Amino acid sequence: MxxxxxxxxxxxxxxxxxxxxxxxxxxxxxxxxxxxxxxxxxxxxxxxxxxxxxxxxxxxxxxxxxxxxxxxxxxxxxxxxxxxxxxxxxxxxxxxxxxxxxxxxxxxxxxxxxxxxxxxxxxxxxxxxxxxxxxxxxxxxxxxxxxxxxxxxxxxxxxxxxxxxxxxxxxxxxxxxxxxxxxxxxxxxxKLDKTLDKILDYSTKLDDVYYYTKERFKRFSEIEPYITKRDTVYQWRRVYVRENKSNVCPTLTANMGTGGHNVPLILTDHGIRKLTPRECFDLQGFPSDYKLPEKLANSYLYKQAGNSxxxxxxxxxxxxxxxxx
Structure with a gap:
């Protein structure tokens, strides 16, 4: 049927x-x-x-x-x-x-x-x-x-x-x-056995657009001292950094790609960076073969993941x- x-x-x-x-x-x-x-x-x-x-x-x-x-x-x-x-x-x-x-x-x-x-x-x-x-x-x-x-x-x-x-x-x-x-x-x-390290890539160097550095982010000095662990996801909430102590990602939101409120950040081998759109879709349980349009701006993809x-x-x-x- x-x-x-x-x-x-x-x-x-x-x-x-x-x-x-x-x-x-x-x-x-x-x-x-x-x-x-x-x-x-x-x-x-x-x-x-x-x-x-x-x-x-x-x-x-x-x-x-x-x-x-x-x-x-x-x-x-x-x-x-x-x-x-x-x-x-x-x-x-x-x-x-x-x-x-x-x-x-x-x-x-x-x-x-x-x-x-x-x-x-x-x-x-x-x-x-x-x-x-x-x-x-x-x-x-x-x-x-x-x-x-x-x-x-x-x-x-x-x-x-x-x-x-x-x-x-x-x-x-x-x-x-x-x-x-x-x-x-x-x-x-x-049981939660799909841990952050199985979804997030801590070792590969990605495009510079994902990284928060003192050259690219004027408030870098406000976040760098607080992002010290590799097994968690932090949130930049415009005025402070919040560590998620459950070793999971905080709730993904539609505006997380705008660079302002609720941006999820991680510490990798190559510095502090925000999540990629693919990682956000993976954190929503989408399969790895779920396609993301190549020509669509990341801001739209972040919004789509957060709204999903x-x-x-x-x-x-x-x-x-x-x-x-």
């Missing part, structure tokens, strides 16, 4: 890749960011991404146009924008001035049209506690109002995805069949879902 997935806010395909590896088939993907689409289509060669605002997709549905071209959609996937709920943002939630909080309700309009057997949502951990729990209560209530049976967990990638990154996210499952939810078993924690998901965590959840469906 083929289980077809439609993916929204698909980004570079992290959720889709996890579900594909678990046995699902991605038949539709929607993503508004054309640079992310470039990376997505490089890796999902048989799929043309619908590069439009989700509101346009919903408007099509409302006038009788089927975005899925008659294909039965068994699963809806959505890593809907998290900035509105993130502790790194302004936490405006559904009142977010850029309209990102309300995008969840566009997903629900698509759910009403597609009537999938299963919905999978991913977001920041803070979604659960945002506005004293009211935000998540509304989201869960909206799913239940469409007759879905819902459960959620907050997982850390270093505990559930075997990647050395401290990344906590909420994962939400919604089954149309109550018995399916009863049968569904969340993954158990697994931990593929290895998604895959484990998707495998548990596949067994049920």
């Amino acid at each position: 083929t289980l077809n997935c439609a993916s929204f806010f698909a980004g570079v395909g992290g959720i889709d890749l996890g579900f594909e590896k678990a046995g699902f088939k991605i038949v539709y993907a929607n993503e508004i960011d054309s640079k992310a689409v470039e990376t997505y289509e490089l890796n999902f060669e048989d799929l043309k991404v619908d590069n439009r605002d989700i509101h346009e997709v919903v408007r099509d549905i409302e006038i009788g146009i089927d975005p899925f071209n008659g294909k039965k959609i068994n699963v809806v996937l959505a890593g809907f924008p998290c900035q509105a709920f993130s502790i790194a943002g302004y936490q405006e939630g559904f009142e977010d001035k850029k309209g990102r909080g309300g995008l969840f309700f566009e997903i629900m309009k698509i759910v009403e049209f597609a009537k999938p057997e299963f919905i999978f949502l991913e977001n920041v951990k803070n979604l659960m506690g945002h506005d004293k729990g009211k935000t998540y209560k509304i989201i869960k209530g909206a799913l239940k109002a469409k007759d879905y049976f819902v459960d959620e967990r907050i997982f850390n990638s270093m505990e559930y995805g075997n990647v050395p990154q401290n990344r906590e996210r909420i994962y939400i499952v919604a089954f149309k069949n109550e018995n399916s939810l009863r049968k569904f078993k969340w993954p158990d924690p697994i 998901v931990s593929v290895s965590v998604i895959q484990r959840i998707a495998e548990a879902v596949f067994k049920v469906l």
